[in-house]
Amino acid sequence: MESRNCELPLFNPERFLEMMQNKSWALIGDSISRNHVQSLICILSKVEKAVEVYHDEEYKSRSWSFPSYNMTISVVWSPFLVQAAIFEDANGVSTSEIELHLDKLDKKWLDQYMNLDYMIFSTGKWFLKTAIYYENNEIVGCHYCHKRNVTELGFDFAYRKSLRSVLNFIRTSSHKGIIFFRTSTPDHFEGGEWSSGGNCNRTNPLKEDEIELKDLHKILRRIEIEEFEKAVTKASENGVNLKLLDLNPLSLLRPDGHPGAYRWPNPFSHGKELQKPNDCLHWCLPGPIDSWNDVIMQMVVSR
Numbered sequence: 001m002e003s004r005n006c007e008l009p010l011f012n013p014e015r016f017l018e019m020m021q022n023k024s025w026a027l028i029g030d031s032i033s034r035n036h037v038q039s040l041i042c043i044l045s046k047v048e049k050a051v052e053v054y055h056d057e058e059y060k061s062r063s064w065s066f067p068s069y070n071m072t073i074s075v076v077w078s079p080f081l082v083q084a085a086i087f088e089d090a091n092g093v094s095t096s097e098i099e100l101h102l103d104k105l106d107k108k109w110l111d112q113y114m115n116l117d118y119m120i121f122s123t124g125k126w127f128l129k130t131a132i133y134y135e136n137n138e139i140v141g142c143h144y145c146h147k148r149n150v151t152e153l154g155f156d157f158a159y160r161k162s163l164r165s166v167l168n169f170i171r172t173s174s175h176k177g178i179i180f181f182r183t184s185t186p187d188h189f190e191g192g193e194w195s196s197g198g199n200c201n202r203t204n205p206l207k208e209d210e211i212e213l214k215d216l217h218k219i220l221r222r223i224e225i226e227e228f229e230k231a232v233t234k235a236s237e238n239g240v241n242l243k244l245l246d247l248n249p250l251s252l253l254r255p256d257g258h259p260g261a262y263r264w265p266n267p268f269s270h271g272k273e274l275q276k277p278n279d280c281l282h283w284c285l286p287g288p289i290d291s292w293n294d295v296i297m298q299m300v301v302s303r
Contacts, residue, residue, distance in 0.1 A: 011293040013047045017069045019300065020118075024072045028109045029122040030079035032185060034060075035282045036120070037075040039289045044073075061108065074116075078106040079126040082162045097145055098131040102161040105169055117177040120245065120296075121166065124184030124220055125281070127155045135161075156219055163227040170242060171235035178303060180296070182245040183224050186217045187281040188255035200280035202255040211252060221248055243299060247292055255280075257288035 027033040027040075041050050041064055053072070054063040060077035079086075083106050085099040113119075130144040133153060141153030170179055189198030213221065228244050235242040261267040263279035283289035 008291075008294050008298060011043055011290070011297045013044045016297060016300075017044060017047055017066055017071060020071045021069045022071070023117040024074070024115065025118045025120075026074040026076050026109070026112065026116045027120045027122075028076040028078050028081070029120075029182075030077075030124065030126055031282065032124070033120070033122055034075050034077075035285075036289060036292060037062075037073060039283075039285055039287075040293055041073060042285060043290065043293060074112075076109045076112070078108050079123060080162060081106055081109070081121060081123050081166045083107070084131075094130065097142070097148075098129055099134065100131045100158060100162070101134045101137075102140075102158055103135045103165055105165060110169075113173070114175065118180075118300075119177070120180040120182050121170075122182035122184065123159075123162070125187075127159045127162070127220075128216075131155075131158065133158050133161075156223060159220065160223045160227060163223065164230075167227055167231035167235075167242075171231045171238060171240055173238075173240060175240055178241045178243060178300065180243050180245040180299075181224075181228055183248040184217070184220045185248055185251040186213060188258060189278075189280045190255075194277050194281070198280060199278045200255055200258045200260045204256055206253050206255060208249075208253065211255070213248075213252060217248075241303070245292075245296065245299070247295065250291065250295075251288065254288040257283050259284055 027037045044050065044066065048066050048068050050064040050066060050073070052062060053065045054074070055061070056077070058077075061075060063072055063074040065072050080100060083101040083104040087096040087098070088094050109119075127143075130142075132142045132145060132148070132150065133140050139150060141151040141157065142148060143153065143155045143158060145152070167181070188200045188202070190200060192198035225244075225246075228242075232242050232244070259279045259282060261276075261278050262284075263282075264276050267276070
């Protein structure tokens with residue numbers, strides 16, 4: 001059920017930090033999770049400066065502390081949530097297919113799971129990449145692997161299987177905090193995609209009757225909702241507090257909130273736009289992504 005005509009209070013960073021004394025948060029997923037943690041850290045830093053206490057070699061997984069509150073926030077880089085061997089450079093250029101184990105959870109978050117009080121899990125578009133799929137350490141199929149003699153199963157097969165593995169683990173666990181499953185959020189490329197000249201030049205929000213979710217995002221969203229609904233009842237019966245953080249409909253209405261050409265410094269400094277991809281996937285800061293924290297605050301307060 002979607003809420004409408006709500007008076008949603010703005011995120012209160014001081015109250016949030018007071019509520020979260022001696023607690024730990026982790027946002028687990030891909031670069032949208034990183035984008036989200038940047039928003040959250042920025043707002044909380046109005047009250048107290050965040051102190052970085054950990055980063056991995058590539059600065060993809062990071063943790064910050066708010067010392068006065070003994071509270072930590074982490075972003076855990078796990079774009080598939082399940083185990084994956086990824087052969088990409090910093091620019092996303094692949095040298096081989098991703099090897100994805102649909103039945104094995106990513107230890108990056110799994111090893112921390114019981115020590116975290118609050119988690120936000122999310123994933124999405126990484127599943128569109130060329131990949132070989134494994135179950136029980138054996139190849140079962142692939143997505144877009146034309147050079148291989150392997151059955152094409154499609155990204156939707158892997159997406160459903162992976163989410164089911166993650167949600168089955170969560171619902172049968174003994175975790176006593178709050179776990180959010182965030183739906184994937186849409187991009188707003190027009191006139192092409194990331195690598196084919198797409199842009200996002202709109203400057204105003206849209207109304208619901210002015211935009212429709214792209215077919216690809218409809219597929220991702222349908223799988224997310226179906227797998228969550230299968231898991232949530234069993235989770236509740238087991239005493240696991242699993243919540244759906246459905247930010248997709250809100251985000252769909254904000255095509256004006258992406259960096260676009262400004263993903264790159266000074267994109268128009270030489271009188272013409274740099275010949276680099278527009279970013280119509282991530283969100284500006286400050287920007288629409290800040291409102292995600294308003295929703296989370298309300299869900300935590302009204303638990």
